[in-house]
Amino acid sequence: DAPLNEQQLSHNTDLLEETRNMALVHLASYHQQARSYCAKKLSTCRFNTGNWVLKVKTGNFSKLDSNWVGSYEVIKALDNGAYVLKKLKTGKSLPNIWNAQHLKKYHV
Numbered sequence: 001d002a003p004l005n006e007q008q009l010s011h012n013t014d015l016l017e018e019t020r021n022m023a024l025v026h027l028a029s030y031h032q033q034a035r036s037y038c039a040k041k042l043s044t045c046r047f048n049t050g051n052w053v054l055k056v057k058t059g060n061f062s063k064l065d066s067n068w069v070g071s072y073e074v075i076k077a078l079d080n081g082a083y084v085l086k087k088l089k090t091g092k093s094l095p096n097i098w099n100a101q102h103l104k105k106y107h108v
Helices: 002-042
Strands: 052-056 068-077 081-085 093-099 103-105
Touching: 052 081
Parallel strands: none
Antiparallel strands: 052 068, 052 103, 068 081, 081 093
8 A cells, every 4th residue: 555655646746746847838938928018018119300299198187088188299309218399289399308108109
């Protein structure tokens, strides 16, 4: 009875190691897919001087309101992905610099 018990214990240990290895393979695959998804989502759009953009609405607003406001023109593109904008209607430049992740291309 003891040899059979030892044999089953050895077999269960082998199955446990195999299960752990499979879990590590699946975990590595999941991490690779997550990295790929995030990299695809995080790639920011580059804008050139003269492009028209919309910016994210800031402050308090209703959840039924649009998330994007304005129509702005890119006056200057900085090296770090930041942009200086001006309003198309008034021609006044905005006091703040806006990062590309808070902007999206405005299609006419």
